[in-house]
Amino acid sequence: MEHTKLLFEPVRLENGLCVYFEDRSTAVAGGRYQAVLSISIPMEVAQVCRRESNDSSGACDRYVRALGHTVVYRQDKVRNFIDGARLHETLREMKEEFLTTRFPYISKPGFALRFIESCFSKEEEKKSWQEAYMKALDSPEHD
Numbered sequence: 001m002e003h004t005k006l007l008f009e010p011v012r013l014e015n016g017l018c019v020y021f022e023d024r025s026t027a028v029a030g031g032r033y034q035a036v037l038s039i040s041i042p043m044e045v046a047q048v049c050r051r052e053s054n055d056s057s058g059a060c061d062r063y064v065r066a067l068g069h070t071v072v073y074r075q076d077k078v079r080n081f082i083d084g085a086r087l088h089e090t091l092r093e094m095k096e097e098f099l100t101t102r103f104p105y106i107s108k109p110g111f112a113l114r115f116i117e118s119c120f121s122k123e124e125e126k127k128s129w130q131e132a133y134m135k136a137l138d139s140p141e142h143d
Contacts, residue, residue, distance in 0.1 A: 006091050011099065013107040016051070017041050021095055024076075035082045037094040038076060041073040043112045052113040063116055066123045073106070073115055 010076030011139055024036040032048065077094040095134035 004087050008095060009054045013103075015107055015109050015111060017106070017112060019042065019099075019106070025082075025091065027084075028081060031084045033084055033087050035087055035090045035094065037076045037077045037080040037091050037098070039077065039098055041106060042075070043071050045069055045071060048112040048116055052110060063120050066127075067116070068121055071116055071119050074122060075102075103137055121133055 005025075006023040008023075010021070011019040013019065018041065020040045020042075022038040022040070024038045025033050026036070029032055044071065045064050046060055049063060053059065073100070077098060079090055079094065082090050
C-alpha cells in the first residue's frame with residue numbers, strides 16, 4: 001500500500017509563533033510503517049529579541065551572530081510498526097498528543113526568548129570546548 005503524506009495545517013500560537021507538522025513516515029515491511037511526525041517552530045532571532053526583551057546590552061546582536069537569523073525548535077514523535085490502515089489516524093493522535101502536552105509551554109509569551117537564550121548558551125559552551133580542544137592540541141605535550 002502506497003502511503004500518501006498527510007498534510008497538516010500549521011497551528012498559530014497566542015505568542016505569535018507557528019507550529020508546523022510534517023509527515024515523515026516510512027514503509028517498513030508487510031504493510032507496516034514507522035510513523036514519524038516531525039514538529040518544528042521556527043523563530044526569527046532579531047524579531048523575537050526586539051519584541052520580548054529590553055536589549056540594552058547588545059545581546060540580540062550576539063544571538064544573531066552566534067545562531068544566525070533563524071532558530072528552530074524541533075521534536076520528532078515516532079511510533080513503530082503501525083498498520084498502514086491506521087497510519088493517518090496515528091499521526092493525528094500524535095499531533096493532538098503534542099498539542100495537549102506541550103501547548104501550555106510553547107504558547108507562553110517568553111518561550112521564544114528562553115529557547116533562543118538556551119540555544120545561545122549551548123553554542124557558547126560548544127565554542128568554549130572547541131577552543132579548549134584546539135589549545136590542548138597546540139600545547140607542547142602533544143608534540
